[in-house]
Amino acid sequence: MSKGMSEGAREFRAARDLLLQHREDQETAHREFVWPRPEHFNWALDHFDHVAATRPDRTALWLVEEDGTETRHTYRQLSERSDQVANWLLSQGVHPGDRIMVALGDQVELWEITLAAIKLGVVVCPTSPALSEGDLVDRLDRGDISHVVCSPTDTERFDPLRGHWTRICVGYMDGWLSYPDSEHAGLDFQQPRPTAPDDPLLMYFTSGTTAAPKPVTHTQRSYPIGHLSTMYWLGVRPGDIHLNVSAPGWSKHAFGSFFGPWNAEATVLVVKQAKFDPERFLDALTRHGVDTLCAPPTVWRMLARADPGAYRVDLSEAVATGEPLGPEVIRHFQEAWGITVRDGFGQTETTMLIGNAPGQPVVAGSMGRALPGYDITLIDPTTDEPSDVGEICVDLGNAPVGAMRGYSDDPERTRRSTRTGRYRTGDMASVDSRGYITYIGRIDDVFKASDYRISPFELESVLVEHEYVAEAAVVPSPDPLRLSVAKAYVTTADGVAPDSESARSILQYARDRLSPHKRVRRLEFGDLPKTHSGKIRRVRLRRAEAERGTVTDGTRNPREFWEEDLPGLKE
Numbered sequence: 001m002s003k004g005m006s007e008g009a010r011e012f013r014a015a016r017d018l019l020l021q022h023r024e025d026q027e028t029a030h031r032e033f034v035w036p037r038p039e040h041f042n043w044a045l046d047h048f049d050h051v052a053a054t055r056p057d058r059t060a061l062w063l064v065e066e067d068g069t070e071t072r073h074t075y076r077q078l079s080e081r082s083d084q085v086a087n088w089l090l091s092q093g094v095h096p097g098d099r100i101m102v103a104l105g106d107q108v109e110l111w112e113i114t115l116a117a118i119k120l121g122v123v124v125c126p127t128s129p130a131l132s133e134g135d136l137v138d139r140l141d142r143g144d145i146s147h148v149v150c151s152p153t154d155t156e157r158f159d160p161l162r163g164h165w166t167r168i169c170v171g172y173m174d175g176w177l178s179y180p181d182s183e184h185a186g187l188d189f190q191q192p193r194p195t196a197p198d199d200p201l202l203m204y205f206t207s208g209t210t211a212a213p214k215p216v217t218h219t220q221r222s223y224p225i226g227h228l229s230t231m232y233w234l235g236v237r238p239g240d241i242h243l244n245v246s247a248p249g250w251s252k253h254a255f256g257s258f259f260g261p262w263n264a265e266a267t268v269l270v271v272k273q274a275k276f277d278p279e280r281f282l283d284a285l286t287r288h289g290v291d292t293l294c295a296p297p298t299v300w301r302m303l304a305r306a307d308p309g310a311y312r313v314d315l316s317e318a319v320a321t322g323e324p325l326g327p328e329v330i331r332h333f334q335e336a337w338g339i340t341v342r343d344g345f346g347q348t349e350t351t352m353l354i355g356n357a358p359g360q361p362v363v364a365g366s367m368g369r370a371l372p373g374y375d376i377t378l379i380d381p382t383t384d385e386p387s388d389v390g391e392i393c394v395d396l397g398n399a400p401v402g403a404m405r406g407y408s409d410d411p412e413r414t415r416r417s418t419r420t421g422r423y424r425t426g427d428m429a430s431v432d433s434r435g436y437i438t439y440i441g442r443i444d445d446v447f448k449a450s451d452y453r454i455s456p457f458e459l460e461s462v463l464v465e466h467e468y469v470a471e472a473a474v475v476p477s478p479d480p481l482r483l484s485v486a487k488a489y490v491t492t493a494d495g496v497a498p499d500s501e502s503a504r505s506i507l508q509y510a511r512d513r514l515s516p517h518k519r520v521r522r523l524e525f526g527d528l529p530k531t532h533s534g535k536i537r538r539v540r541l542r543r544a545e546a547e548r549g550t551v552t553d554g555t556r557n558p559r560e561f562w563e564e565d566l567p568g569l570k571e
Contacts, residue, residue: 005050008041012225016263019232019372024359026369029232033372035401036225042195043224043259044082044118051265052079058239059267061111064284066272073108075265082115083189088182089116093166096121096193099203100147101139101165103127103154105248106257106270109170109179113149114258118220121195125203128249129154135213137161142215142409143203149179197221203408204251206348207531214413216251216348217405226351226402227259229371233344235317235358238265240291243284245299247534251348252322256294266292278306285313296322296534297329298471300341301464304329305493309336317358319344322535324439326461327364343367345392345439347425349417350374351402353394354437366436367429374400377422378431381443384420389430391443393422428455445538447476449484452517456538459510459520463488466509468496475542477522478550487522489541498525503561508569524560 005013015036022029051058056076063071073081094100100122104110117124125143127136129150136157139145145165148158152171159175169176201220205213218226234256236242244256261268271284282303285293290313295303297320318333318341330341344355345367354376356368370376375398378390394400396418403423406414417424428440440446440455447454456474463472471491476484490506492498503523510520529537548557556562563569 006040006046008036008038009046009050011036011038012041012043012047015225016228016231019228020237020264023232023235023237023357026357026360026372029357029372030370035228035373035398037221037401038197040194041197041225042118042191042220044115045191047224048075048115048262049079051262052076055265058265060262061108062241062267062269062288063106063108064269064271064288066274071108073111078111078115080187081112082119083187084185085112085116085182086119086189087187088185089113089120089122090192091185092168092177094120094122094147096195097123097199098146099123099125099144100149101125101127101143101145103129103131103136103148103150103249104170105129105151106272107151107170109149110248111258111268118195118201118224119189119191121191121193121199121201121220123200123203123217125205126249126253127205128247130247131249133157133161138213139205139215140165143205195220198405200405200408202254204254204348207250207535214410215408217408219405222402222404223254223351224259224263226373226400227255227263228351229373229402230255230260230346230352231263233342233352233355233357233371234260234264234292234294234319235342236261236264236266236292240264240266240316241269241289242266242292243269243271243288243290243294245293245295255346255352261292276302278302282306282308282311282313285315286311290315292317292319294319294321296320297325297464298322298534300325300329300333304332305467308333313337315339318342319355321346321352324365324367324457324461326465328465330362330364344371345427345437349404349423349425350394350400353392353402353425363432363434363436363438366432366438369435369437373402376437378429378437379422379424381428388432389440390428392425392427392429392437394425396421396423442538445475445542447484449476449479449486450482450517454486454518459486459488459514459518462510462513463490463506463520466506468492468502468506470494471528471536473528473536473538473541474520475538475545477545478548479521480550480552485521486519487524487545488520489524489526489528491528492525498559500561500566504566504569507561507563507566511569511571519563521563522560524557526559 052075059072060075061073147166149168155173167176170179202218242261246252321344342356346352375395380387380390459474470493473489477487479485529540
């Protein structure tokens with residue numbers, strides 16, 4: 001374990017401390033922050049181990065199981081344990097530069113292995129255990145995986161798969177190396193070779209909402225240091241207890257359950273739930289003294305319906321990301337807890353880019369302003385010129401540290417996404433005179449109806465506020481008069497009948513709150529197709545509508561309702 005502070009750690013800490021100092025002054029933080037670019041810096045050895053040496057008894061990881069049992073792991077324990085794991089992995093033939101698939105849930109081994117990999121210079125491919133066999137094969141192949149780590153219950157899913165990769169089980173299974181044997185490895189870790197800042201560290205596959213998942217490579221610098229912007233947006237401070245709702249295997253888990261809070265020397269709290277229970281979750285917020293909370297909008301909407309005002313939470317900061325959070329939900333928590341849930345925007349390819357930082361005025365519907373370290377420009381997709389409405393682009397002129405190294409299997413895609421000195425996110429937004437950016441949607445999801453540009457997110461954010469709606473997705477539906485109209489696919493809340501009365505109530509609710517040209521004219525009840533990370537695959541719904549084509553004979557899909565089917569809708 002590192003005892004002194006390296007020069008790289010001092011650079012990192014100075015930049016970190018500047019952000020903490022200006023945590024409620026986003027303009028000053030954005031103006032004065034400069035990305036640290038230490039020539040020699042290994043985040044696990046130089047930062048995490050230093051925290052372990054100076055604050056050895058601070059809890060780094062707090063796991064709360066389904067049955068309520070808890071385990072706490074201090075910074076010192078994880079530092080020493082990751083040294084052991086790094087030594088053991090090296091003895092099993094895992095070498096710097098190798099790619100290791102880690103298919104684990106929220107268990108301490110996930111954090112141990114990731115820390116060990118950073119120290120060793122091994123490239124981690126975080127993988128959701130819930131992936132299908134086809135997805136696993138795809139990742140093993142395109143990821144050029146040399147080693148696999150999984151739990152005993154998942155070994156049978158890997159056993160039939162071909163490949164010359166080392167099999168490591170977090171338990172004991174025939175034919176697999178036993179990870180518990182690492183407890184006998186030595187505690188004195190020496191790097192086989194120093195890691196360089198641009199060495200690859202993580203390979204994340206995107207969720208694949210509009211296309212096949214893309215393998216994104218991040219480096220020893222881009223995620224560890226790059227997540228200073230995430231730490232700033234979260235508002236997490238040293239010693240805070242931070243709770244992040246995110247499944248392992250996806251980049252959001254690294255954002256809020258690893259680098260973001262640990263950059264601030266905070267405690268990562270994990271409350272395990274196989275099926276999300278809002279009441280139990282609210283109780284956990286109260287009992288465990290959570291300071292900062294990050295959850296997707298779906299969770300915030302579920303919490304809003306569970307009488308949050310009945311729980312005495314003591315949050316200092318609350319944030320949401322993944323999609324825009326509706327103003328009604330934000331207002332609900334302002335009234336219940338006296339706290340504003342702040343939006344933000346980031347991608348697998350980057351760290352947090354845009355956000356409403358702590359203490360800043362929040363513009364309804366906006367996801368905030370450019371975060372420290374990033375310069376954001378909206379570019380018209382047709383003219384390639386700056387515009388008030390356009391594609392969200394990251395200026396690469398100052399080489400923002402948190403930007404990806406590239407798509408590992410597609411250099412041409414990397415070149416296309418970074419042409420003209422900008423990283424193009426593929427997301428559309430608008431910006432006002434103060435720099436507040438409002439999300440419109442993925443370029444592939446935005447469509448025209450009656451010659452008006454329609455943002456699915458804008459319509460969906462209204463629909464999901466209705467008490468009958470659990471989730472909604474809006475896509476264009478072919479129409480002989482208007483070319484296309486907005487159609488909502490809706491999953492109902494528990495106990496709600498998917499019938500004409502429910503459809504009438506939902507469509508009327510949307511009519512009352514949306515401009516006439518944004519009217520939702522069709523609605524179909526059913527389950528929504530999703531990626532393994534939980535994002536809605538609108539592309540599949542769009543394809544289904546396009547393949548169906550224009551309907552002129554009055555036929556309907558099962559549980560589908562058009563506004564002309566529902567007399568009595570008020571203008």
